[in-house]
Amino acid sequence: MALGALMLSAVGVAACGTPTAGSATANPSAAIPSPSPSASASRPSAVVTTLTVTAVTTASAPPATDLTGEQYGFITAVDVAAGTVSLDRIAYFTGADAQKACAEDGVTDTSNNWCTGYYWRNNNPALRTLAVSPDATITVLDGSASVPGSLEKVAQRITQATSTYRLVITDGRVTEMHEMYAP
Structure with missing residues (x-):
């Protein structure tokens, strides 16, 4: 089986669940709000990034033949x-x-x-x-x-x-x- 492609995708999510730059949103150019001082006390402000590596393989198909x-x-x-x-x-x-x-x-x-x-x-x-x-x-x-x-x-x-x-x-x-x- 041959390795056809390697796909990488990164999804960043703030600990509070707010999408970060690089993650898919309905409006990717929208500014990401900064947490308010009171919100930062109750929620961590660290950004968690998940990296998913997916190997896409393509099986080499045998040459077509009409012989049997x-x-x-x-x-x-x-x-x-x-x-x-x-x-x-x-x-x-x-x-x-x-x-x-x-x-x-x-x-x-x-x-x-x-x-x-x-x-x-x-x-x-x-x-x-x-x-x-x-x-x-x-x-x-x-x-x-x-x-x-x-x-x-x-x-x-x-x-x-x-x-x-x-x-x-x-x-x-x-x-x-x-x-x-x-x-």
Whole structure:
């Protein structure tokens, strides 16, 4: 949560309840009467000032997204401090759906399980910024094995290789992010 502003307000009230300069009155320019000698004997003339400090906070709203549920794509940037990632979303297919999508796209290369086991299509290279939940489950690859990760590790991984990631988005935030193995 970010600190948006700090508001200070001072209210001065004479011990007798008479507003003092600096406090709100119906006519702030009106002269403040001095207590009479007889009134000062029965009432203290000290001025009491109350200082109220109110911190106004603004929650950083997650970037708006229309994505929900399971999504696939390439992570192109990570902002660890802001807790966001940039996603180049793709359509991801497996099995018979991969074979069908390859046929639709005229792709015939089947090396390394491409088009027979998996296939992805990227018809829209637009990048989307997504907020990552602080409690998100993140895994990265160590060779072909998935190991526990973090946004810092994802930031490091994207400098080393372009990988496909499977994300789960719930209520506008990434709750799962998994680097996927591809032969």
